[in-house]
Amino acid sequence: MSNLGKFTQTADWRKEKHVPVIEEIGQPQKGETFALRLSIGKEIAHPHTTEHHIRFIKLFFQPEEEKFTVHLGTYHFEAHGESVEGPNEGSAKCEPAVTTNITLEKPGTLLALSYCNIHGLWENSREITFSS
Numbered sequence: 001m002s003n004l005g006k007f008t009q010t011a012d013w014r015k016e017k018h019v020p021v022i023e024e025i026g027q028p029q030k031g032e033t034f035a036l037r038l039s040i041g042k043e044i045a046h047p048h049t050t051e052h053h054i055r056f057i058k059l060f061f062q063p064e065e066e067k068f069t070v071h072l073g074t075y076h077f078e079a080h081g082e083s084v085e086g087p088n089e090g091s092a093k094c095e096p097a098v099t100t101n102i103t104l105e106k107p108g109t110l111l112a113l114s115y116c117n118i119h120g121l122w123e124n125s126r127e128i129t130f131s132s
């Protein structure tokens, strides 16, 4: 019995700004490296202030017909406008988006978790199949 739903929320990312968007760039093929983009706020921007921001996105893969999940990466976003001048006065921010390269030997399901410091943990998943 899964407890994940007790900790996470999900929705359509086009309507809910916290849901991580998972987009492969190109068509994944067995054993071939491809780029994957993870982002927050593609359709509806999430606030990005010292007080309210996205801290990280985690990425997992559940291979088809396997029991155990693979952790592919954790992408931290560390700069939210903090400065000696005060909150939101900093000269740089990192946006909650990342492109990474992954290689899959089996089809399966990607799971992304995003964390907002105010609104908690959100999830999205995406089936990955190989074209023949």
Ligand SMILES: [Fe+2]
Pocket (backbone or CB within 6 Å): 018, 046, 052, 053, 116, 117, 118, 119
């Ligand atoms: Fe939020």
